Structure formats: C-alpha cells, structure tokens
Amino acid sequence: MSDTPSRTELSALGEFGLIERIASRVQLQQPSSVKGIGDDAAVIDPQGLHQVVTTDMLLEGVHFDLGYASLRHLGYKAVVVNLSDVYAMNAEPRQVTVALGLSNRFPVEAVDELYEGMLLACKNYGVDLVGGDTSSSRSGLVIGITAIGAAKPGDLVFRNGAKENDLLVVSGDLGGAYMGLQVLEREKAVFTQTGAQPELTGHEYILERQLKPEARQDIIALLRKMEVRPTSMIDISDGLASEAIHIALSSGLGVKIYDEKIPIDPATYQTARDFNLDPTTCALNGGEDYELLFTIAQADYERVKGNPSLTVVGHMTDKASGHQLVDKQGGQHELRAQGWDAFLKKS
C-alpha cells in the first residue's frame, strides 16, 4: 500500500459509514437485481430461470500474498473465480455478494482498492454486487464471495453428463497461472534476501494469468454460436488432472488425456524449463487457470476442430480403464489429482 499516502482508520468510519461508502459506488445494472445493498438480504427476480449458486473463500497466506498481489487485482480475481464456476454450469452470472474479514491494519483506502477491483470485474462481466458482510478479523484478510447466475433449466451443463467416447476439450492454455506464481515467489524471496527489485519483465503473460485471471464468458458464447452443447463441463481451478477426474468420477467413466495435446503457451513452457520444471506437470496440476474443461459428442468434432481457443486433449473411456495420461511414446501413466491435497499438507 505504498501508493496510498492517506490512511483513514476503519473505526473512524464505522459500520454505517463503511456500508454507505461501499453502497455509493455500486450501481445495479441487472434487471434481475430488485434490491441490492442495504437490507437484511438482497432480492433477485429470477425471471422464470433457474438459479445457480456458488461460493468461494480466499484467505490471506493461503490463497494470496499481499506481498505481491495488489488489492485491486485480488478483488478482481476473487470475483472472477466465482463467475468462472457459474459459466462452468453454462449459466450467466448476474449477482455477487461479498463477505470480508478485515484486520485493523487495513485502512479505509485499502478497502476501497479491494472494492475497485471487485467492481471492475462486476462491470466487465455485467454482474451486480448486491450485498455482503464486513467484520473484524484477528488475523489476515478473508474474502468470501458468492455468485448467483441464471439459466434455462435445459441449458445447464453438469459434471456428470459425459458419455463414453466423448471428446475432452479445454479452452485456452494451461499452466500459466502456476508459472506466474513461481516467478512471483522467486522474486519475493530474492527481495527478502537481497533487497533487489523484482525482475518481472518478459513474464507479463503468466503474471496476468496468476494475478488477474479472466473467466471464459467468451467460450460459453462461442459454443452457443457453434451450436455445440457440452455433455459435461467444469472450470479448471485445481488443474487439468483433478478436473478431468472430477468429470470422469461424476459421469461414472474413465478418462484418457494425451500429454502432447495439452495446450501450453510458449511463455509458460520456457519459464517452466528455466525453473527445471516439467511444463506438462505444471499444466496438469498447476491450477488457477480458470479455463473451461468440457466433453462433447464425437459428432461435434468438426465444429470445434481448428478453433484456436479450443483443444481436444483426450476422450472419455469406460470406467474400468481408469484415469490415464498417455505420453509421447504411447506409454500410459495413472493420472493423479495433486492440487488440493498437497496444499492442505503444506499449510
């Protein structure tokens, strides 16, 4: 917060003051938002559609480090990761609520920055911030976001709808967010030890993937335009391996992913090499890419083929075949979900 010369204590503003301050910056744009901030609850008109609800909690020291993530980026990302879950249902996000736990080391100006980021994400995705809760925290910053979306019942896509031989398709490229994190952690360690300024030039793409990810609203629109209806879908928050296994288990199937098909950006690839990491492993287990992973019927292959935003990385198999990764030599390895479990042990 070195760029924040003034510091206003939260206690000077008080509860009413803080809520008013937040409310004054929020403009409702969704016709479905009947009532926003300022009552016991927000009110939504579902307009005849089904509602989807998803929630995520981000904790300082676990999900983010304010040593390198700005509060603006953090606010943006906190909203986007929830919208990504709504898109993964093939639904349109419309509202978010925000619960904050703030320690008194945060001045009002810091809360403003956080909301600026959240409100920019809301604006970019056409979503309303309709409510929340603000509390003291004894420890670090805690951000809880709930996103609500809407869809026609028949449009919803679940994890459990994949069929045997369906193709497994991923949007964008993978592993970038993880490599961005590696660069940030390295530069932080160098700074801590030597005081040297971070050297981030040339890493813009992977840093943006980590610090300011986007949800793939465009892919949902693209699929609709192509008239391709996924049979199952999930967003990639924990890594390709983990999410592919989720789809397989939910659908009662096995899954096979081809190592050489996994889309990896050259910047991600090169940075992984510089860190002596295997780029494929980073793409499989890195997580936080917020790309969409979905299955389509083989009959839809011609429609997605050659689209630069979509890559077929494998296909669904029978359950007995398990979860397999096929390497360039044709060797099969068991696919494992590493993201969260390793993470819990670490903390």
Place this chain on the structure above:
Amino acid sequence: MSDTPSRTELSALGEFGLIERIASRVQLQQPSSVKGIGDDAAVIDPQGLHQVVTTDMLLEGVHFDLGYASLRHLGYKAVVVNLSDVYAMNAEPRQVTVALGLSNRFPVEAVDELYEGMLLACKNYGVDLVGGDTSSSRSGLVIGITAIGAAKPGDLVFRNGAKENDLLVVSGDLGGAYMGLQVLEREKAVFTQTGAQPELTGHEYILERQLKPEARQDIIALLRKMEVRPTSMIDISDGLASEAIHIALSSGLGVKIYDEKIPIDPATYQTARDFNLDPTTCALNGGEDYELLFTIAQADYERVKGNPSLTVVGHMTDKASGHQLVDKQGGQHELRAQGWDAFLKKS
C-alpha cells in the same frame, strides 16, 4: 475436543474424501433444490418466487471462542443467524451454502461436529445445504454462510417501509445473548486463572441465547396468521438501538423507544445486576438476540396487543425528532448504535 478420542487428519482424507463425507450426510428436502453439493454450482428452481440472498462471515477470536462454544453449537448458530436475515425479509429460507477455512489443528472429527450442528439447523428450519467450499486457513476457523430464501414479490418486507406513527414492535426478549456471553467470559477467566471448573448452573437460558440461538420463524408464521403485515422489518443482530436506527434512517424517519417497555427476561435482568451492568443498556446494545424488530400501522395494534411474544417498544416519528430513548421519568436521551463500532476498535 476432549470428547473426541480419535483424530483423523484432514490431509489423510483429502479434498474428494472430505466433500464425499459431507455430501453423504446431506439429504435435500426442498423441492426447489434441483442440484446440491458436487458440481461447480448448486441449482435452484425459484418456482416463480423472488429470491433473497444474505451472507455472513464468522471468524474465530472475533465472533466465537472455541474455549467455550462447542463446534456443534457454533455450526448451528452460524446457519441460524443467516436464516434470521431471511425471515427479516418476510421470506422463507430454503438453501444455504457453507464456505469453511480450516487450519490443520482441526481433525476430520471436528469438521464432522461442525456439520452436525449446521445440518441440525437445516433440518429444524427445513433448509437444504446445497454447496460450499473448504480451504486451508493459516489462522483460525472461518465460517462463511450464504442463505437463500423465497417469497412472493408482494410479501417481501424491507427496512425502508416504516411510516410516521407506526408502532415499533419487538419479538421475544432482549439482552440475554449478551449476558450469556458475559457469564462465559467470566468463567473462562476464572478457569484460566485458577483452574476452577465453570459454574454455569442457573444460567441455562442466557447461555442458550448466546450459544444456540433460534431464528424467529414462528413470529413470521404468527404475523401471517394474525393478518398483520409489518411495514418494515429487521433482525436484531447488533442490538435494539442499532436496528431501530437502521429502520429510521432507511425509512427517512425518526424513532422513539421507551426504556420501560423493552422486554427483558428476569434471568437476563438478574445477571446484569450481578455484573453491575444496566439491564436496559444490555438490551439496547448487547446484540445477537436474533429477535425480529418491525413496524406496524397503528390500526394493527389491537391484533398484536397482549400477545406474549410481541412487545410494542416505541414508535416512528418525523425525521427531525431524531433517535430518542425515553426513560422512566420521561427524560429523552439520544439513542446510539454501539455494537459494531466499539467492536472494530477493540480488535
């Protein structure tokens, strides 16, 4: 957790294992819950009704102390305080989502206890637990709950609907939860200093008010039966004074509360006296009672008069008259909201 002989590490169970364990204990009862735990988002069928959404975050060391609150009670309370917000809209709660931040000092058995409490509250109020998020926490336990309810658009009651001369009515009695907290904190201090076992006998009522509060579903049903439609409503989480001011400010009015009308249980009164506290101040500013505070037209007075669950404590005035507390001698004092501001400074 002295009653938990076995200890299973969360890391031994892993993400999939924990989600499965939670999901296996959840049974959906609401016809409006189309899809619960196990996808990117839960799915709700609004059945032609408007939806209300409210969210709250509870942080260890700020909102609860596991030195005296059991995880079962805490889970129960965490859900109930959110349902209370839904009732305060004159809506019916139907779904909750739960986001948890867990440090690795919590074994799986502790998470089970917390969910037992949450699921008991869900069962008692006919609500479904439809989704959530579970993360590591570097510090204490963090619980984020979002509750979703439904109402016909015309049934919703907001904070801003009070009219001048409307009567201000409160359900139940006030100050008990605050006095329960005082007893718990005293006994904890005695235990810390002397090792003496807590002496809680005789304080059952106020302890239950603090540790296992209920949301006033019954009052919503009662008002409907009486054909009394509140002009405005709020639930009392921060204290009568704060909530009355909320209604007044939202409605563009003033408010007058009569000291001697405030309903205080004899157990609350006596304990306040034993602590050398003013019972009225405890009722005005203690908070956490989760009673409903609402306004009704004077014409409805005959309908609520004499009901043991409802007390008229004052009335709405013009805005210029401000927020007044009238004492037994007829003296007027400015009503102040103390709950949250004092709280933020303390932490």
